[in-house]
Amino acid sequence: MANARNRLHSRLTFAHLKKTTSTPPRSSSNIAAWVEQLPTPQVTSHPSQQQITHSQHPSSTSKPLGSIDPNPQRFPSNPDTQTKPTATNLLKRRATSPLPHHRSSQSRRIASSEHPIRRSARLASLQSKMNNRSPQAAQSLADTYRENEMEAEPPQGHAMALRGRTPATPSGSLNGAPIPQFAPTTPSHPTGLRLKSPGRSPGRSPGRSRPRSPAKTVQTAQSSITTSSRGITKKEQLAQMDPDVIFVGMGYIKDDSVPQLVKDLWTTYIIPARDEQKVVPEQLKATKLNTPMKTKVQIPESHYGPDLFDASEITKVWDTVKDALEQAEKYSGLCHEPHWVGQVVGPLISELRKLTSFTSTNNRKIETLDISAVLIAPHVLCPTCPTEVFVDANKKIDYALALDVSKEEERVLSLAKYRVVGTPASINQTAGWTAVKPMFASFEVKTDGDPLVQLGVWNAAEYVKRSKEGYPMDMPIPSIAIDGDYWKLWMAHTIRVPAKGRKNGAKPWRVQFLGPIEMGNTLSVEGVFRILHFLKAIVQWGFDVYEPEYFKKVLAKAKKS
Secondary structure, eight states, X not given: XXXXXXXXXXXXXXXXXXXXXXXXXXXXXXXXXXXXXXXXXXXXXXXXXXXXXXXXXXXXXXXXXXXXXXXXXXXXXXXXXXOXXXXXXXXXXXXHOSSOOOOOHHHXXXXXXXXXXXXXXXXXXXXXXXXXXXXXXXXXXXXXXXXXXXXXXXXXXXXXXXSSSOOOOOOSEETTEEOOOOOXXXXXXXXXXXXXXOSOOTTSOOOOOOOOOSXXXXXXXXXXXXXXOBOOOSGGGGGGSBSOEEEEOGGGGGSTTSOHHHHHIIIIIIHHHHXXXXXXXXXXXXXXXXXXXXXXXXXXXXXXXXXXXXXXXXXXXHHHHHHHHHHHHHHTTTSOHHHHIIIIIHHHHHGGGGOGGGSOTTOOOEEEEEXXXXXXXSGGGSOBOTTSSBOOOOOOOXXXXXXXXXXXXXXXXXXXXXXXXXXXXXXXXXXXXXXXXXXXXXXXXXXXXXXXXXXXXXXXXXXXXXXXXXXXXXXXXXXXXXXXXXXXXXXXXXXXXXXXXXXXXXXXXXXXXXXXXXXXESSSHHHHHHHHHHHHHHXXXXXXXXXXXXXXXXXXXXXXX
């Protein structure tokens, strides 16, 4: 309502001036003299009556009843004359101002009808931009600021547009008038995160404005990490986590810090599979092996050996191998990872549970688990970064080999009590349908990237679970890293960390990967059957060592609870 009265008052005032005064001169030097001759109008009644009279004494400060003053914030009083900022005084100010008078119609419209709160927001935007510009740009913005006649103090405390530094604040005066200044209250962000300036820029429709927070945060179950932290993308970065994960060559197998179970896995199961040359079943001699594949060569006679599979399973195994080779030749380096897993890697791994040769002497079988959608749970098991350079790592892998437990064993494990709370009963680093699956080997597939990142995080979480539950920590985890056509084996285990070389608050152990060991490839018939030989050795180790030395102890602990 007040704005409407002000606009009506302005129309009446300038309409009267247009009728009673002569045309203003074109030269800016004669405007001041012309303005001095203008009478001072006053409104003596309500604006609706439209009665305008002229005071005989322009210097008089009396205000008749019903007169309406313009917005004092928009037109401050003149300290020299102590008179109300009427239209005449406004013209005097413009005539004597050192600034050029080329305000656009849009600027005049905003200055005459803009709400004070919206004007303050636009003022804050102008000053924020001015403090982050070069001297030339700052001068142009200062001119715009003064042209819009926003002389009120800017609101303090707004966020500034920072780029890892405190912007220089212009000082001095421009065109004979001081430049509005205010010091930024928000310090430079240590990460160089750029924050947008609040408010609205000139020329845009006014609206609400509020300062933004210094940095957004990502809330997790155990910690709050700023967006400056980044995810793990390289295996070398795992050394900064807690527990830290390192990768070393097979020369460290003789080190005294390596558990004996790791050495037994290497000498008893891995070396024989690596040195075996006769990997192709003899029953395939009569089979035409030069099907459309990457390597179209005849198998040397020395590479045929004793059958790894039962006679009734040879045909089924060969069909799986041939199909995997044909798909690998067709899509190697061309398809995305899920297609490669589903057409090449998945069929080879899933075939293991169907073969009687991959069954223990006590008729215990294995399970091939597709856990590509299973996360580490609860979050407390994930490796953390003490320096907050990286976010807490929670990775997934593609497949796992597990012992096939009976219904009674599953019931005992599901009803047991565990030290790690927050999830249902679990003997590993997962929750849900895999919680009571004794997984003893891990698989991760990559067509473009390093599979060891996921394997490192996944196995580290498993050892955190074992340490919290009091399970044996010396049991290794065979980990298969599949990079396109090539399969490599790593042996993950824990080693003790002396107190002198330990980080503050870090765990007294670390995860170490020994490897790599070439398992084979999907480039040839021999390469695929060599992979199957390695998998046979790992499954046999699961039956001979993992089950009695680890799973039986976990099961006994669950029965006591």
